[in-house]
Amino acid sequence: MSRSKQILAERADADRLVMSALATDSAVTPTAQVLPWLAERSRAHSFEVRRVPLGELTGWQEEPGTGNLVHHTGRFFSIEGLRVQTERTWTQPIIVQPEVGVLGLLMKEFDGVLHCLMHAKMEPGNAPLVQLSPTVQATRSNYTGVHRGTPIRYFEYMRPSARSRVLVDVLQSEQNSWFLHKRNRNMVVETTDDVPVGDDFRWLTLGQLAALLRRPDVVNMDTRSVMSCIPATPSAVLRPVVAVPGDTFAGAVRRSFWDDGDARHTQTELLGWLTRQRAVREVRQRRVPLSEAEADGWRRDDDEIAHVSGKYFTVIGVSVLAGSREVRSWQQPLLAPVAPGVLALLVKRIAGVLHGLVQARADAGSLTGVELGPTVQCQPVNYRDLPPRERPRYLDLVPAPGEARIRYDVVQSEEGGRFHHARNRYLVVEVGDEFPVEAPDDFRWMTMGQLAGLLSHGNYLNVELRSLLACARTLW
């Protein structure tokens, strides 16, 4: 295919994706029916999640000699120790799950508009338990049958075949503070097949998903991550049709996503800066026995693993009884943060173009050492006893709910398959002329389009920033 034909074909896809993002209702699944359907699906199944002491988890055991928490088959995942050396050195528990999972969104056109097949899915760590997941959410163990459960529904569309066409397929990281080198495939495929729709599934446009993202805890993290990777820059033909007239914030968001206007830095400058950050701020990692984390304050008793300070997270056990999963009952460990986090992106119009202030973060389990995160990413409780200069930069600028410059302020859940009630306050906050345009060395102002452009490649934007970018796109 020639360069120009390629560009045309990908432009056509991008235009169709933009049109889906602008479709805020649909005759296929009217918006008004989505939340009632989700509530109905929660009631239709009997889900029961209860705490079980770690020492009593069926199938899981403390590995002799290391103290690692492992499944007796050696599969799924394990909780091990990680020795990290960056500016400081510490040992912490970390989830080790080297296999690559699939987060797959199946799309299909109805009435000329692309719709996504969403799954009302229970995960044991979710609150509420049922949230909107991508069509397919499968670990490698899932799809190779280690669970010995029923096959993953719709997984056949994620395999190369004549039934589907791949629009997006990129490996992206997950929580780098809690996972070692974890990556999942973020996939979007389109089909023209007649797709049978199960009771737990509904077709929604990207615009409907965006509207649901304005509510807390409806659209799960995996969906947000996949949504962030969907290109949505309209062609020159479509652009005037979908532009927002006037000097509104929504218009500024669109223009920023659409690379319309002057970015503060070129891509070469930004990639060079990130390379420098990765080179200078080394992250040395070494897997060690979990028992070695004890020296750094991590204690295990029969019930849980926790830090003596009461900070960070605990590792707990749960027992799950489910009526809509591929396996009907199981037990597993979950990582439970001790308190909610804050994920805030400060945005500012620079020479008329909206930029977000992103941070080069060197987190414990990061595969590439440094990835880009939101302006503020932390659990504030971990810093409550520290003097101000040791607290995360810009944390004090995060406003109280309701302040005028807040453009987005919604609590969302992180992955409920590994995390227990991990919830973060997602914020987009616009700062004005008083906020300096000069950024510290580990921060840079980037347009939304520059950030979105990096999402064709893995390990540039961390999951927190991807998730927040999906939220920011609802501000169109």
Add this chain to the structure above:
Amino acid sequence: MSRSKQILAERADADRLVMSALATDSAVTPTAQVLPWLAERSRAHSFEVRRVPLGELTGWQEEPGTGNLVHHTGRFFSIEGLRVQTERTWTQPIIVQPEVGVLGLLMKEFDGVLHCLMHAKMEPGNAPLVQLSPTVQATRSNYTGVHRGTPIRYFEYMRPSARSRVLVDVLQSEQNSWFLHKRNRNMVVETTDDVPVGDDFRWLTLGQLAALLRRPDVVNMDTRSVMSCIPATPSAVLRPVVAVPGDTFAGAVRRSFWDDGDARHTQTELLGWLTRQRAVREVRQRRVPLSEAEADGWRRDDDEIAHVSGKYFTVIGVSVLAGSREVRSWQQPLLAPVAPGVLALLVKRIAGVLHGLVQARADAGSLTGVELGPTVQCQPVNYRDLPPRERPRYLDLVPAPGEARIRYDVVQSEEGGRFHHARNRYLVVEVGDEFPVEAPDDFRWMTMGQLAGLLSHGNYLNVELRSLLACARTLW
């Protein structure tokens, strides 16, 4: 900067880089003087490299309990064990050097043409000892002063400053079979300063470097790696000026590098294929004590570490006396391959456009699991006793020297700072209509421009393919 201005600025740089690549001689350093100068610099210094038994290496020791080969300071690098699980499982010695080094090329315009400041540099494993290195070739230990030697010359240009402008700065991998997760910054910076030129340095155009790449063992691996990352697609204005008329191979190479014509796959298809390869072909790695490699046939005696089969590589010790290095004498281990390797890229015109057949390789020490390599990448000696079906695919198609379809066939050296006499036969071989256009699942046909385009990002092309791509560009 607006998108269009950005594109214009980067186009102007790209055009200047293309013009440098087309400048095959220069008044600054006439081509005829380069090899005599290189020979003269070799004679001007007293270099002596001699083998020393591993057990007698000053500063290096066998770590109690692990058998790892480490420096007494814990710095520089170490030789450890790596347990690898892919389609099969094995343990091997591997070089662990987590720090990120700098390979930096300083450029400056003379008479309107960009020149590179090349260093006639000795490395203990090189054969011949002195080869053309980038301006700056520094490990992090070098530039943070762990060596306690003299400061690295010209390193100030590689730091962010008003003295230089960054054209390229990207982290790229090195030999994934021999290094664990090794990455170096590949940098190109331009200055307008008056740069004092030391006796061991000369200004050369990219075209002069290309001509030297047609000779064996002159342009070192680091230079080849950096050269491969230099964008060289001319603008629409320059293109007709520099096009090669007629149906020549050189013309086909240029058009392929310049994205001129129909590629067999779109970028979305290629990135999706690579994601799939990375997801399906897991590489699980675990650092283990070097002593555990003994079970897989790796034996250490006082002299060296070697495999009982006589295959793969040995780890030897050398003592170095040098007159032109930042430190005048030292001892170190080197990894010595037992035999030369073959790195071959099969190229084929598909619908009139030259494509190269690249391979998704899952090598032992790879950070991202799978990277792209040449069509053939191996040490043939390792397979001499295996039945044909267990030998690397396409190895039997590598022609004997002198065959007509060979477009490039030159022996080049790998990095002499870590490897001892590691030499590979680099080949570009054109195949005809008889060669199938369908590729096995782990291979894909890509244009030179598609490959070069991926080099703005790290960990797509392995060092062998980057090096070969730099060689292929000499066929313009």
